[in-house]
Amino acid sequence: METIEEKLQEYKQQTVNQMHAPSELEGRLRDALQRVPAKKRSMNKTVAWIASAVAALILMVGAYEYPALAYYFNINLNTLSFAEVVEQGYGQSVDKSITLQDGTVVTIQGVIADDNVFRMYYTIDRPAGIAFTDDDFRRYGFENLRGFLTNSDSLRGGGGPGKTKSQFVGDHDFKPVSPFARTLTVTFTEWLDNGKKLSYPITFNFEANKAMKSIIKEDLSESIAVDKGTIHYDYITASPTSTIVKGHYELEEYPRFSGETKLYVNGTEVGRSGAGGHNPDFQLQFAAFPTDNIHSIDLVLENFEGYHKINEPISLASPSDRSIKIGDEKLWIRSVTKTETGYDIVIARNQFTFLEKDNLSIQAGGHVIPVSSISEERPWDLKNGNIMWEQTYSFNTTDKPEFLLVNGYQYIKKYNKKISIPVDNKK
Amino acid sequence: MNVSHLVRQAQKGNKEALLQLIMADQDAYYRLAYTYMGNEHDAMDAMEDMIVTLYEKIDQLQKGEAFYSWSKTILVNRCRTLLRKKGRFFPLEDEQDLSLAAFTDDNPYRHTESELNMQVLLSHLNAQQREAIELRYVHDLPYQTIADMTGAPLGTIKSRISQGILKLKAMIGGDRYGDDRGEITGV
Numbered sequence: 001m002e003t004i005e006e007k008l009q010e011y012k013q014q015t016v017n018q019m020h021a022p023s024e025l026e027g028r029l030r031d032a033l034q035r036v037p038a039k040k041r042s043m044n045k046t047v048a049w050i051a052s053a054v055a056a057l058i059l060m061v062g063a064y065e066y067p068a069l070a071y072y073f074n075i076n077l078n079t080l081s082f083a084e085v086v087e088q089g090y091g092q093s094v095d096k097s098i099t100l101q102d103g104t105v106v107t108i109q110g111v112i113a114d115d116n117v118f119r120m121y122y123t124i125d126r127p128a129g130i131a132f133t134d135d136d137f138r139r140y141g142f143e144n145l146r147g148f149l150t151n152s153d154s155l156r157g158g159g160g161p162g163k164t165k166s167q168f169v170g171d172h173d174f175k176p177v178s179p180f181a182r183t184l185t186v187t188f189t190e191w192l193d194n195g196k197k198l199s200y201p202i203t204f205n206f207e208a209n210k211a212m213k214s215i216i217k218e219d220l221s222e223s224i225a226v227d228k229g230t231i232h233y234d235y236i237t238a239s240p241t242s243t244i245v246k247g248h249y250e251l252e253e254y255p256r257f258s259g260e261t262k263l264y265v266n267g268t269e270v271g272r273s274g275a276g277g278h279n280p281d282f283q284l285q286f287a288a289f290p291t292d293n294i295h296s297i298d299l300v301l302e303n304f305e306g307y308h309k310i311n312e313p314i315s316l317a318s319p320s321d322r323s324i325k326i327g328d329e330k331l332w333i334r335s336v337t338k339t340e341t342g343y344d345i346v347i348a349r350n351q352f353t354f355l356e357k358d359n360l361s362i363q364a365g366g367h368v369i370p371v372s373s374i375s376e377e378r379p380w381d382l383k384n385g386n387i388m389w390e391q392t393y394s395f396n397t398t399d400k401p402e403f404l405l406v407n408g409y410q411y412i413k414k415y416n417k418k419i420s421i422p423v424d425n426k427k
Numbered sequence: 428m429n430v431s432h433l434v435r436q437a438q439k440g441n442k443e444a445l446l447q448l449i450m451a452d453q454d455a456y457y458r459l460a461y462t463y464m465g466n467e468h469d470a471m472d473a474m475e476d477m478i479v480t481l482y483e484k485i486d487q488l489q490k491g492e493a494f495y496s497w498s499k500t501i502l503v504n505r506c507r508t509l510l511r512k513k514g515r516f517f518p519l520e521d522e523q524d525l526s527l528a529a530f531t532d533d534n535p536y537r538h539t540e541s542e543l544n545m546q547v548l549l550s551h552l553n554a555q556q557r558e559a560i561e562l563r564y565v566h567d568l569p570y571q572t573i574a575d576m577t578g579a580p581l582g583t584i585k586s587r588i589s590q591g592i593l594k595l596k597a598m599i600g601g602d603r604y605g606d607d608r609g610e611i612t613g614v
Contacts, residue, residue, distance in 0.1 A: 004595045008564040011545035016565050021457035022467060025474065026450055032475040033442040036482050134487050134497065135575065138504055158483045193578050 023377045023389070024256075027352070031258055035276040037156060037173075037242070037285060077241050077288070081169070082109045082121035091121075092210040098188065098200050103127040106140075106188055108202055113211040114239035118145060118152055118174040120186065126166040137168065139191045143199070145174045147181035147206065179208040214239045215292050220247075222299070222419040227307040228252050233299065236421060243270060243286040245299065254279040257352065257412055259304030266295050297421040306413025313363060313403035316345065329353045329411050333404070334380075334390060342372070342397045345404070348380050348390035353411040360406050365399025372396050431491030438485050445482055448494060449474075456502060459566050463506035473509055477502040496572040503562075503576040548598050555579075556591035563588055 077085060085091040090112055097107040109121045124140060126132050145152040152175035159170025177184060185203040192198065216238040223232045229251035236245050243263065249255065258277075263270045263286045271287040308327035316336050323330035332348040345362070349355065361370045375392040382388060395401065436444035449456060456477075460470035480501050488497055549557050555577075562573045570588075574581045 004592055004599060005564070007545055007548075007595075007599065008560070012565045016458045016462065019454070019458050019461055021453040022471065025453060025457065025471060026446070028471055028475055029449060029478045030442075030446055032478055033446060033482060036442075036479050134484070137484060137487055138501065156483060158486070160486055191578075195578065 020376055027257065034258065037273040077112065082171075085112060085121075086110065090210070090212065092207045094120075094204045096202055096204045098202055100190055100200070101198070106200070106202070108186070108204060111204075111206070112241075113177060113206075113208070114241055115176055115214045115217055115237045116239040116242045116244050117155065118177045119171055119241065120145075120174070121171045122169075123162060124168040124170070125162075128166060131165040132161070132168045141189045142172050142174075143187040143189055145177065145184055145186045147177060147184040149178035150181045150184065152177055177206065179211065181206050181208070212240045215289050216294070216297070220245075220421060222421070224301050224415070224417045224419060226251070226301075226304050226415065227413065228305070231301065231304070233419065236297070238289045240288055242273065242288055245284045245286070247282055247284075248280045249282060250280070255305040256354075256410065257303075257305050258282070259412070259415075260302040262300045262302060264296070264298040264300065265289050266291065266293075267298075294423050297423055298418050299421065300418045301415045303412050303414050306411050306415075307408055308411065308413075309408040310406050313405055316362065316401045316404055319345075326409075328413065329409065331355075332380075332388065332390070336401055339394070342369075342395045343401050345393045345395070345401065346390050347393060347404075348388040349409070350411070351387070351389050353409050355409045356407045358407060360393070360404075362395050362397070362401040363403040363405060364395070364397045364401045367397070367399065368405065369395045369397045369401075430494055434485065434488065434491035434494050437482070438488070442482065445478065445485065449478060449481075449498070452495065455566070456499065459499060459502055460506055462561060462565065463503065463510060469509065473502060473506045476505045476509075480505065496569065496575070499568065500572060500575045548595050551598060552591050552594055556587045556594070559584055559587040560591045560595075 077090070080088070082091065086093065091110050092112070093110045094108045095110070097105050099105050104127060105125045107123045107125070109123060111118065111120050113119070120142070124132065124136075126136065142154055142157065144154060155173040155175060157170060157172035159168055161167065162169040174186075182205065183203055184206045185201050188200045188202055190198045190200070214237050216236060219235055220233045223230050229249065231247060231249055231251075233245060233247040235247070237243070245261075245263070261284055262272065263284075268290065270289065273285045273287060276285075277283050306328075308329065310326060314324065314326070314331070314333065316333060319333045319335045321332060321334060323332050329350060331353075334346040334348055335344075337344045337346075343362075343364075347355070357371070357374065359370070361368050363369075371393050373394045375394075377389045377391045380388045380390045430448065433444045433448050437448065456474060457470060460473045460477075461467070464470045464473055477498065481498050484501075488494060549560070552560065558577065559573055562568045562576065563570070568576075570581060570584055574584045577584065579587075
């Protein structure tokens with residue numbers, strides 16, 4: 001008789017092991033990663049840049065303003081610890097602590113604010129002699145930030161070891177806060193071993209006059225036509241910590257790929273740090289502008305989701321591993337094989353080229369036969385550094401397939417379209 | 428694939444290296460997420476959250492070779508948090524609650540006789556035993572990793588697994604199984 005271990009093994013083979021990660025997983029994960037701002041470089045103390053005394057040129061319009069400090073260039077706020085931020089004359093000290101049940105102390109050291117972010121610097125000190133572990137990092141967290149006209153979601157956080165093994169030094173970004181807020185409350189959370197979560201509100205004063213002004217903050221009315229609609233660019237904010245471009249899509253559906261958009265200031269590319277959005281809005285995030293002396297700002301849509309309509313039937317007469325060029329992309333009709341129930345056709349393509357499944361059919365013996373099933377995708381290694389992806393398309397017919405009928409395919413298309421953002425550089 | 432090398436790359440901020448690490452074991456991550464979330468959509472959401480957390484926290488990973496157990500722990504934590512938000516996971520409050528959401532009726536991976544049997548058998552364990560047994564026998568995770576994932580001490584995990592196995596043995600051991608489940612549930 002089967003043992004329970006064998007039964008479990010069988011169960012695993014027959015259920016869970018039959019499950020495979022969906023083909024779109026990689027794209028989803030890559031997009032998720034793209035939305036995360038690029039890692040801050042390690043907090044190297046050799047930030048030897050000297051703040052020059054060039055006052056920031058401020059070109060501003062907007063409903064409200066931070067009373068605001070002007071920002072001086074030549075420092076990169078994203079690489080500094082809070083002490084260094086203060087040394088440069090920015091930021092607001094907070095220095096508020098709470099003590100958790102086990103004696104761990106959480107201290108908000110200070111904050112900096114601008115139009116794109118509210119950044120909070122903090123330390124967590126475990127009781128003396130107890131090391132701060134990865135597990136602690138998972139147990140602790142910050143939830144949203146509230147205050148007058150303010151309910152800012154958490155955006156990201158990070159940090160590293162502090163002075164001792166017991167200390168963690170981190171910073172956490174929230175969505176920007178209202179300049180009218182005078183006190184802010186952040187919620188620190190702790191998961192206990194028993195699965196319960198404790199919340200600790202920490203309230204502190206916010207000095208909006210220590211917030212930093214943006215270099216540019218303006219509405220845009222630019223758009224780029226793509227295969228399935230239009231991308232509209234609505235707003236740009238270049239703050240001392242980052243640059244955010246907001247827009248919306250006018251497309252049949254939210255794009256599968258966010259594509260690659262580059263930002264150039266005075267002809268020099270500004271590093272991209274993320275993208276995201278909720279249908280139909282999107283947001284692109286870049287590093288801070290390298291200078292306040294701006295002559296030109298250009299956005300270049302390098303690639304984006306494209307659609308190629310296929311008008312001609314594709315011959316199935318001579319399957320082979322040689323590609324067929326259709327539009328910008330290639331397809332491979334690798335094989336046409338008779339099976340017990342009909343014909344299987346193996347078609348390969350680039351990883352991000354997707355044949356439209358609606359109305360996908362073949363012409364055989366004068367009839368049009370719709371596809372009955374499509375397999376999971378499998379890699380096909382061309383052994384020349386390229387890996388294509390193939391799928392088996394099955395058709396129920398006794399007639400030999402003559403042509404493949406498909407509406408079109410979706411792919412990553414090179415657009416290379418540029419829009420120039422007007423610069424009002426005359427004060 | 429050199430895991431430690433890729434981990435170091437990822438620690439330097441190389442997103443592709445991190446993605447490569449995950450994709451190399453994508454089915455295992457997906458199966459794990461699916462077991463908890465019970466559907467593709469939520470499983471993929473959990474994995475997206477996981478990779479963002481990994482990217483933000485990978486600096487803190489000291490041993491590259493621990494990447495897989497560390498990242499899977501983060502995935503399970505994320506799944507449990509998502510389930511808590513949905514009110515579907517109460518392993519502590521309600522021991523009898525069949526809270527592992529996997530294998531609901533719309534699950535396409537449930538067809539054969541014997542797996543249904545196993546499904547029925549597992550449903551008679553309490554949520555904690557079932558979770559530990561699935562992590563151990565279905566996802567092949569080491570005891571220590573399961574302890575990290577569930578936040579329970581190692582000894583507790585071992586005992587949950589051995590008691591769960593005993594209970595399962597009791598169920599298939601005799602001819603009582605099948606028409607006399609009510610009695611066995613109480614074990």
